Amino acid sequence: xxxxxxxxxxxxxxxxxxxxxxxxxxxxxxxxxxxxxxxxxxxxxxxxxxxxxxxxxxxxxxxxxxxxxxxxxxxxxxxxxxxxxxxxxxxxxxxxxxxxxxxxxxxxxxxxxxxxxxxxxxxxxxxxxxxxxxxxxxxxxxxxxxxxxxxxxxxxxxxxxxxxxxxxxxxxxxxxxxxxxxxxxxxxxxxxxxxxxxxxxxxxxxxxxxxxxxxxxxxxxxxxxxxxxxxxxxxxxxxxxxxxxxxxxxxxxxxxxxxxxxxxxxxxxxxxxxxxxxxxxxxxxxxxxxxxxxxxxxxxxxxxxxxxxxxxxxxxxxxxxxxxxxxxxxxxxxxxxxxxxxxxxxxxxxx
Numbered sequence: 314x315x316x317x318x319x320x321x322x323x324x325x326x327x328x329x330x331x332x333x334x335x336x337x338x339x340x341x342x343x344x345x346x347x348x349x350x351x352x353x354x355x356x357x358x359x360x361x362x363x364x365x366x367x368x369x370x371x372x373x374x375x376x377x378x379x380x381x382x383x384x385x386x387x388x389x390x391x392x393x394x395x396x397x398x399x400x401x402x403x404x405x406x407x408x409x410x411x412x413x414x415x416x417x418x419x420x421x422x423x424x425x426x427x428x429x430x431x432x433x434x435x436x437x438x439x440x441x442x443x444x445x446x447x448x449x450x451x452x453x454x455x456x457x458x459x460x461x462x463x464x465x466x467x468x469x470x471x472x473x474x475x476x477x478x479x480x481x482x483x484x485x486x487x488x489x490x491x492x493x494x495x496x497x498x499x500x501x502x503x504x505x506x507x508x509x510x511x512x513x514x515x516x517x518x519x520x521x522x523x524x525x526x527x528x529x530x531x532x533x534x535x536x537x538x539x540x541x542x543x544x545x546x547x548x549x550x551x552x553x554x555x556x557x558x559x560x561x562x563x564x565x566x567x568x569x570x571x572x573x574x575x576x577x578x579x580x581x582x583x584x585x586x587x588x589x590x591x592x593x594x595x596x597x598x599x600x601x602x603x604x605x606x607x608x609x610x611x612x613x614x615x616x617x618x619x620x621x622x623x624x625x626x627x628x629x630x631x632x633x634x635x636x637x638x639x640x641x642x643x644x645x646x647x648x649x650x651x652x653x654x655x656x657x658x659x660x661x662x663x664x
Contacts, residue, residue: 357385364389373401376413384412391420399426406432406448411441418444422451425458434469437476445476453483460487467491470506471498481510489514493522501531508532512539520545524552528580530591533559551576558595563664566599574604581611589615597627600662609635618645629661 360382363371372393375386387405390398398420405417418436421429429451436448456463463484469477481488488510495507508526511519512535520543526536537559547553554576557566566573580592593611596604612620612635624636625647640647 360385360389364392367393367395369393369395369397373398376401376405379408379410379413383408384410384416387413387416387420391416391423394424396424396426399424399428403429403432406436411444414439414441414444415447418447418451422447422454425455427455427459427462430455430462430465434477437474437480446479449476449479449483452480453485456480456484457487463487463491467495467503470495470510471500471503473502474506478506478510481506482513485514486516489516489518493519496522496526496532501529504529504532505535508535508539512542515543517543519543527552527555527559528585528588528591530587530594533591534561558591561598561664563599566595566664567601570601573599574601578607581607581615586617590620593620594623594659597623597629597632597659597661598664600629600664605629605631608632612636612639621645623659627659627661632661 360372360375363375363386369390372386372390375382376390376398377383383405387402390402402417402420402424405413406421408414408417414436418433421433433448433452433455437445437452439445439448452466456466466477466480470481481492492507492511492514495503496511498504498507504526508523511523520540523536523539523543524545527533527540529536533555537556540556547556550572554566554573557573558577577592577595580588583589589611593608596608608624609631612624616639621636621639624632625640627633637647
């Protein structure tokens with residue numbers, strides 16, 4: 314009985330002592346919180362005063378000090394919108410502080426000076442996502458108000474650059490016409506970037522141009538995704554087969570093999586190189602041996618270096634031998650590819 318009565322009392326006493334310690338600490342913590350908050354308020358009021366006075370010179374000075382006020386100064390300069398601030402803000406895109414870089418990009422987007430375009434393109438490579446996003450938005454804001462800037466950005470789509478693709482998405486409707494034109498570009502990276510951006514923008518005017526690229530092997534995966542986002546569904550057998558190829562859906566293509574084979578053979582017999590290439594690569598990935606003789610015949614009659622390379626790396630012996638013979642007859646030398654070289658666009662039976 315004695316032990317049972319003592320234990321709860323001891324526990325309560327310890328609990329009270331802990332409570333007392335915590336209670337004494339609270340005023341100290343509140344004091345620190347008040348000091349910090351008051352200091353922040355003073356900083357904010359200083360920048361706010363300069364912003365209300367439109368004192369660009371002093372704000373630039375604060376921006377260049379590279380201290381805790383620099384980020385707020387960048388934001389204020391963007392709100393004022395004076396061209397005088399453009400060059401200092403461009404310099405701040407390389408600041409060590411990610412918040413300064415972000416606010417500098419945001420400010421440049423508000424000012425919309427075209428001299429910021431190239432620096433902002435470089436900022437798309439920033440390691441910090443929110444800085445890249447700010448640069449995307451800024452470039453979109455500038456391009457939305459200057460058609461020349463929009464046109465100048467188009468060649469950049471010839472590079473694999475996902476953040477830049479996001480810029481065109483943010484530009485929106487004004488970018489649709491240039492992107493549709495990009496679908497016809499000779500550069501495959503341009504075509505796939507254009508298709509991806511059009512799908513995200515979601516303008517129905519892009520549907521028909523996108524359908525034309527369903528038989529473009531290098532971009533049709535993105536074309537298929539874009540058409541899906543635009544809620545397009547194939548109506549004809551031709552569109553259905555081309556759509557399934559773009560989605561790499563081998564099982565569904567095999568379910569109606571006669572139709573699949575008929576349409577892909579028709580494409581091979583056309584004079585359109587992209588259609589021919591798309592059909593050949595689809596046949597290789599589908600891996601049906603009954604078409605091997607047809608594939609060899611096409612290589613010998615309509616083949617080129619890229620086609621022979623695909624056969625050579627297809628991992629199907631008869632296609633590989635046909636490619637070696639084709640290369641020998643035309644004076645090409647076959648060499649072993651380096652590890653980092655992507656020379657295998659297709660693989661026999663991979664679907």
